[in-house]
Amino acid sequence: MGELNKKSAKILVFSTEKISDPAIDMAGLMKLHYPPTVYTISIPCSSGIKSSWILHAFEKGFDGVFIAADGSDCVYGETCTEKTGALxxxxxxxxxxxxxxxxxxxxxxxxxxxxxxxxxxxxSFNEYLLKTLHP
Amino acid sequence: MKKKKIGVYICHCGGNISDYVDVEKVRQAVEGEDIVFLAKTTMFACSDANQREMVNDIEANGLTSVVVASCSPKLHLLTFRNVSQRANLNKYTYVHANIREQASWAHSDNKIGATEKAIHLVKAAIAKANYAEALESNKVKAQKSVAIIGAGVAGMKAAISLSNKDCEVILIEKEPFVGGRVAQWNSLSTTTETGKEIVKRLYDDLITRDNITICTNSEVISNKGSVGNFTLKIKTTPRYIRQSFHPEDLTRAIEVCPVSVPDEFNFRLTQRKAIYKNYPGEYPQTPVIDIKNCTRCGACEKVCPAVDFNEKEEITEITVGSVLMATGFDPYTPGYGEFGYATSENVITLPQFKRLIDEQSGTLVYKGKVIKNIAYIYCVGSRQTKGDNTYCSRNCCTSTIHAAVTAKSKFPDINNFHFNRGLRTYGKQEILYADSLRSGDIYLQSYEDGLPTVTIEGNKTIVKINDILTNGKEIEVEADLVVLVTGMVPRADNKVGTLFKLPKGRDKFYNEIHMKLRPVETVIDGVTIAGACQGPKNIAESVNSALSAATKSYSIISKGELESEPLVAIIDQDKCTWCGACEKACPFDAILKVEDKGKIVAEINNSVCKGCGMCAPVCEPDAINVTACSSTEIMSMIDTLV
Structure with missing residues (x-):
């Protein structure tokens, strides 16, 4: 990690191709900076994330996992919110x-x-993780 | 699994990536990977030359998969999939890494961090490519119809263009009449046709076409589905006047209406009745009753049998393959006291001034006063240094000079003084500027830190400027009328944009995917944008973008079917113990209970499975994966990202 990245927590983001990916791309377009140790993996729908993936991320050393959920905008239907909440x-x-x-x-x-x-x-997630894991 | 041979291309994107990400360092970091056969940097990965080089590399070296690290996949995923296809590779073996929007731009404040992140992202893409398989696209039926939202000039022109193709068009207009902003203008620059005549010509064409349905007084209130099959609910507010009416009765009905409200069509310069048409030749020809302001006094009903207050609001549902958004703009409304607006009765906006000169002849009079000196203050609400509207509204310089030239030819005694910040009469519009100079208009200029001031002294309105064209000399004009050259702002009412979740740019207008390469497409698949809802445009530019958006919308649905990602769930029937959880989780009834080798297991109906993956997390024995998004792929990406 570069010198400037010492204060960043490693965060894995699960983002969805049609809904949250465009928002994250637009954050870059608008040069809205966030820690560079935030990495995104694109998936079709947030209700398709497996617990085993998240646990694997922690096991491998990620400090936090953030699900950029589709919410009520999900193209696959209204039950996405409830199912993502359940997982x-x-x-x-x-x-x-x-x-x-x-x-x-x-x-x-x-x-x-x-x-x-x-x-x-x-x-804010980065701040929380730094405070609790790397005080 | 046969060992992969992967080609990796890391794009400079001019300097968009390489100004912040050390692309050579990225290349060096990945070239030693076991499955990477070659790793190159390229100035523009999307260029024809590089695409040809990629095809040659794939064919010459027998590459099994390609990774390009460049901009968002929204922009070039298809480009590079097609490159793979041209080199006889299955296009789904291609993997994209976004190191522009998600690395160089997002972390332009931290070049080391951006480079480190880019390395991880490319390694994750390589890990994914290691498992990428040859897949076949799914086919989805697409409606060969397009909903156009907004019947201004852009929407009408797009409708005619689509109608020439084999396509149903539903043109939806929120206002009672078509024509949008252009219907408000009389004379226009670079044409002898008036705005109203242009609208009439387009409307006359529209109504002769069987495959166009025009819905006025209508708005979209809900949207479900996605590209190929958008289901829209349209609410139509009644006109309260039956279509067959006697014109004289209606004229009398308008006369007897006691209501008087400010007329928005004339920018509140005049009053109108509750039963009205904005101008006599307006379309559709049936007037409308503004029910919000109507007092239901019954006077109109007595003189006009066509008035019908029993008409009810209607909700209709349509399914279309694509949506073309052409919702236009609002003129900027100056703040209270901004250059004397609302605090001086001699200060009006450019749209008001244009209506004023349209409506008058002989002598120009405003509020009972003969107008001689007119001061135009440019860039009001545009190019703001204090405020959100930092953009240039493009058409207002030309529009002002056109109005000034028109006013001077109609009222020869007036004097025009232009307080500007540099003129932008680009292209052929420069002719107007020359006309204005020839007719004696005076141009005074300042920078943004020395804007002109408007002061009221008794009954005089004084406009002062330190004119940079005369070495900063203070010059003042006693103006009878101050015209604030207001620009374009996004529609205040953005309900329909919110409904489609259309992204907006920094200027708050709708945002295209790429201003040069995909200028009318949005990140919402199947939704295109046209006209001034995308940003300030003049009529010609709006029409250009409308024709482009119409063609793009049609190209999406022209085959009657769409290729969709070959994403489907896959059941490992050895692991499956049939608990039924996946069947309950599937919103598309794509999971069947079948017997296989004497065992009850789940089976996927690929023709209805959408590949959302909702079934996968609920499967206790972990027997379900989604193609191109399997646990193996995701976990291998996680391993490289950490």
């Missing part, structure tokens, strides 16, 4: 049983124009 709940339980602070997994609905909210979310 986050299930993963929180698994994290607890593995002695991982559940607050290291966050979720927020990020719509296709939510560039500002995305940047605010990952910045």
């Amino acid at each position: 986050v709940g299930k993963t929180h339980e698994l994290m607890k049983s593995n002695n991982i602070d559940p607050a290291r997994l966050r979720m927020a609905a990020i719509c296709s124009v939510c560039s500002d909210p995305f940047v605010k979310q990952v910045r």
Whole structure:
């Protein structure tokens, strides 16, 4: 990691191709800066994320995982919000049983124009993770 | 698994990437990867020359997969998939890494961090490419119809263009009449046709076409589905006047209406009734009752049997393949006291001035006063140094000079004084500037830190400027009328944009994917943009973009089917124990319960599966994966990103 990155937590973002990817791209276009140790993996829908992926990320050394959820904008239907919520709940339980602070997994609905909210979310998540994991 | 041979191309994007990301360092970091056969940097990965080089590399070296690290996949994923295809590789073996929007631009404040991130992103793409398989696209039926939202000149022109093709068009206009802003103008520059005549010509053409449905007084209130199949609900507000009416009865109905409200069509310079048409030749020809301001006194009903207050609001549902947004702009409204606006009765906006000179003849009079000296103050609400509108509104210099020249020819006694910040009468519009100079107009100029001031002294309105064209000399004009040259701002009512989640740029107008390469497409697949909803444009520019958007919208749906990503869920039937959880989770009824080798298992109906993956996390034995998004691929990407 570069000298400037010492103060950044490693955050894995699960983002969706049609909804939150455009918002994250637009954050870059608008030069809304956020920590460079925030990495995005694109998936079709946030309700298709497996708990095992999230646990794998923690096991490999990520400080936090952020789900940029489709929310009510999901192109696959209205049940996405409920299902994403359920998988986050299930993963929180698994994290607890593995002695991982559940607050290291966050979720927020990020719509296709939510560039500002995305940047605010990952910045505040970064601060939380630095405070709790790298004080 | 046969060992992959991957080609990696890292793009400078001119300097958009390489100004912040050390692309050579990225190349060096990945070239030693076991499965990377070659790694190159390129100035523009999307250039024809580089595309040809990629095809040669794939064919000459027998590459099995390609990774390009460049801009957002929204821009060039298809470009490079097509390159793979041209080199006889399955296009789904191509993997894209976004190191511009998600590295160089997002971290332009931290070049080391941006480079480190780019390296990780490219390595993750290589990891994904290692598992990328040859896939076949799914076909989805697409409606051969386009909904155009907004029946101004851009929307009408797009409708005619689409109608010439094999395509149904639904033209939806929120206002009771078509024509948008152009219907408000009489004379226009570079043409002898008036705005109203242009609208009439387009409308006369529209109504002769069987495949165009015009819905006025209508707005889209809900949107479901996606490209190929958008289901829209349209709310139509009644006109409260039946279509067959006697014109004389209606004239009497308008006369007897006791209501008087400011007329927005004339920029509140005049009053109108609750039953109205904006101008006699307006389309559709049936007037409308403004029910919000109508007192229901019944006077109109008594003289006109066509008035019908029993007409009800209608909700209709349509399904279209593509949506073309042409919702236009609002003129900027100056703030209270901005250059004397609303605090001096001698200060008006450019749209008001244009209506004023359209409506008058002989002597120019405003509020009972004969007008001789007119001061035009440019860039009001545009190119702001304090405020959100930092952009130039493009057409207002030309529009002002055109109005000034028109006013001078109509009212020869007036004097025009232009307080500007540098004129932008580009292209043929320069002719107007020359006309204005020849007719004696005076141009005074300042920078943004020395704007002109408007002061009221008794009943005089004084405009002062330190004119940079005369070495900063203070010059003042006693103006009978001050015209604030207001620019274009995005529509205040953006409900329909919110409905489609259309992204907006820094100027708050709708944003295209790429201003040069994909200028009318949005990140919402199947939704195109045209006209001034995208940013300030004059009529010719709006029409150009409308024709482009119409062609793009049609190209999406022209085959009647769309190629969709070959994403489907795959069941590992050895692992599956049929608990039914996946069946419950699937919103598309794509999961079947079948018997296989004496065991009850789940099976995917590929023709209805959309590849959302909702079934995968609920599967306790982890028997479900989605193509191109399997646990193996995701976890291998995580391994490289950390």
